[in-house]
Amino acid sequence: MKITDSTPDSANAVNLPGRPAMTAGANHLPSFPADDVHDLICFSHLRWNFVYQRPQHLMNRAMKNYRVWFLEEPIWDTELRLDYCKQADGLTVLVPHLPHGTKPDEAIRLQRQLIDEFIQKEHVESFIAWYYTPMSLLFSDHLQPSLTVYDCMDELSAFWGAPPQLLAEEKRLIDRADVVFTGGYSLYEAKRNRHPKVFAFPSSIDFPHFSVARQPQPDPADQRALSNPRIGFSGVIDERFDYKLLGELATRRPEWQFILLGPIVKIDRALLPQGANIHYLGMKAYKDLPAYFSNWTIGMLPFALNNSTEFISPTKTPEYLAAGLPVVSTPIRDVVRTYGNADFVQIADSAEAFEVAIEKALNGQHPTDWEAIDAFLKENSWNHTWNEMNRLMVAAMSVTMEQ
Structure with missing residues (x-):
């Protein structure tokens, strides 16, 4: 079979619902001023070293623009602590450890404590809060990010074992978000009437x-x-x-x-x-x-x-x-x-x-x-997908600053 010549990431996109218009010069898109926003905290229900999929593709590319912190769900252990796991590409995975037997309300309080200590220790000031799971809002809703992104990669409420409060937390997250991305066109159609800025970014390719x-x-x-x-x-x-x-x-x-x-x-x-x-x-x-x-x-x-x-x-x-x-x-x-x-x-x-x-x-x-x-x-490369997401984030941030 023939492999065609490589085309630039700024080529015209397939015209499907919810897909933002592609821009010329996609590899030279605007970014937040270095002195304004240079951190991104990703709240994920998936572990970094699990199957390599959407979060890994996007967060590795986000490293071009931001200092990225990938916060996983907690591990039950003997003591309270937050582990820092520096990856080869510079991204840092944060793993909360909570004592065995911690009750749900206390677990939320302890995670809130850990993230507050982390933000103070690392001098994280203006930052992007990027959510894959609405459940993280339970311990992070007191934060004041410069921009809130909900990257809805799946309809998590339809999965086995989904927390009963997930839909309520998702509503809160959508209400707080500045921009919502979806992992496919069907998800876009399900979410498009719930927020003024919903964009479809289906699975891309390396x-x-x-x-x-x-x-x-x-x-x-x-x-x-x-x-x-x-x-x-x-x-x-x-x-x-x-x-x-x-x-x-x-x-x-x-x-x-x-x-x-x-x-x-x-x-x-x-x-x-x-x-x-x-x-x-x-x-x-x-x-x-x-x-x-x-x-x-x-x-x-x-x-x-x-x-x-x-x-x-x-x-x-x-x-x-x-x-x-x-x-x-x-x-x-x-x-x-x-x-x-x-x-x-x-x-x-x-x-x-x-x-x-x-x-x-x-x-x-x-x-x-x-x-x-x-x-x-x-x-439909992951490089292009990230660049377009970042362009939309910059635009949303500009609107927020003008308000």
């Missing part, structure tokens, strides 16, 4: 990282002995994963090898199908994914259709395509809208339809226009 998979890469040891064809999935295996679909596919085609990368969380392992052609290889480092993808035949997105997948925009869709893999997905709305309607990805709603689609890809009949796929991917 094209250079994954496109190396289009050239032969050493086959990782834990899949080296597996025969072909190999149909792979990479991501968190949880309530969003259609394990029944996988089981039926594996039974229908025992000669196909199904490889699954990623942690298994919030789901009974006993429910997951087992078989000689199903291989759970565990979580892999982001840097190692191209080697796995390079030695697969097909990338699959076997997501269940339930409340927890109604608004998702899977990051793996563009990553599989950048790696040169044909992709078959269940009819997730944002995948259909962005990739299925453009005929970049095949959509299948049953094991039988998945089987037919995989056969078509194996026979080289899909996809047929890799140049169009590459042009789309390169126009």
